[in-house]
Amino acid sequence: MTLKPRSLAVIAMTALLVSGCATKPDPVPEPVADPTPAPIVETQPQQPEVLRPIPQTPMVDPNQPAPGSIADFAYSTGGDARVYFAYNQYTLSPQARDTLRQQADWLKTYRDYTAVVEGHADERGTRQYNIALGARRANSVKSFLVGQGIAPSRLTTVSYGKERPIDGRSNEEGWARNRNGYTNLRAIGRS
Numbered sequence: 062m063t064l065k066p067r068s069l070a071v072i073a074m075t076a077l078l079v080s081g082c083a084t085k086p087d088p089v090p091e092p093v094a095d096p097t098p099a100p101i102v103e104t105q106p107q108q109p110e111v112l113r114p115i116p117q118t119p120m121v122d123p124n125q126p127a128p129g130s131i132a133d134f135a136y137s138t139g140g141d142a143r144v145y146f147a148y149n150q151y152t153l154s155p156q157a158r159d160t161l162r163q164q165a166d167w168l169k170t171y172r173d174y175t176a177v178v179e180g181h182a183d184e185r186g187t188r189q190y191n192i193a194l195g196a197r198r199a200n201s202v203k204s205f206l207v208g209q210g211i212a213p214s215r216l217t218t219v220s221y222g223k224e225r226p227i228d229g230r231s232n233e234e235g236w237a238r239n240r241n242g243y244t245n246l247r248a249i250g251r252s
Contacts (some may be wrong), residue, residue, distance in 0.1 A: 165209030195220030
């Protein structure tokens with residue numbers, strides 16, 4: 062039997078196919094489709110959420126004066142805007158310096174105030190002597206506050222000597238209270 066060239070080609074092709082199939086791995090089965098529909102994916106990028114801090118309101122004690130008020134000045138500096146002096150003296154005690162540091166800190170925070178520093182004396186001595194002593198006390202307080210960073214233009218001085226006592230008693234306790242330097246605040250723009 063003679064084979065036609067066309068038959069020979071078919072036989073050769075079949076042989077090639079049979080030999081090639083024997084070395085191929087089994088095909089991997091395709092995954093079964095999930096019956097639930099695929100979620101819709103947003104294609105535009107989202108802007109990251111900007112987190113802003115929640116403003117904190119300071120806790121205000123209703124028993125304390127409003128911050129920045131004249132009452133707050135007295136409260137923040139120990140309850141009194143006065144510093145006290147020894148008899149016949151105008152040098153500042155360590156306690157007076159501590160009080161004046163607190164006053165300076167407050168004045169640095171609240172710059173819309175000026176102050177008149179008043180010098181006072183007790184009733185003993187002449188009027189002229191007590192006016193001069195009160196002036197030295199007022200200048201001592203002013204110099205200390207300026208040294209703490211308060212602008213000299215925000216501070217003026219006045220001496221009342223023995224003319225404006227805060228304690229009317231004519232004894233050692235009364236006299237001790239009347240020997241003082243008083244930081245009398247004034248709001249800028251107000252009298």
